[in-house]
Amino acid sequence: MTTVPDPMAPPALPALRVTGEERNCGATSGTLHTPDELTRWIAGHCAATGHQDYEQTVRAILRAEPGAWQ
Numbered sequence: 001m002t003t004v005p006d007p008m009a010p011p012a013l014p015a016l017r018v019t020g021e022e023r024n025c026g027a028t029s030g031t032l033h034t035p036d037e038l039t040r041w042i043a044g045h046c047a048a049t050g051h052q053d054y055e056q057t058v059r060a061i062l063r064a065e066p067g068a069w070q
C-alpha cells in the first residue's frame with residue numbers, strides 16, 4: 001500500500017500559529033489559501049500584538065492506494 005496526493009483535494013493549505021517567546025499567545029490563522037492571505041495575517045497579528053515568531057504548518061490530503069506496494 002502507498003499513499004498519493006488526492007487528485008480531487010485542493011492543494012496543500014498552510015496555516016500559521018505563533019511560536020517563540022509568545023508561545024502561549026494561542027493565536028492561529030486557520031487555513032490560508034494564498035501567500036497574500038498568509039502575509040496579511042502575519043502583518044495584522046504583528047501590528048496588533050507585536051508578536052514576531054510564527055510557525056507554518058501545511059495540511060496535505062493523502063489517499064491510500066491498496067495493492068500498489070507489494
Ligand SMILES: [Zn+2]
Nearest residue numbers: 018025049051
Ligand atoms: Zn500572538
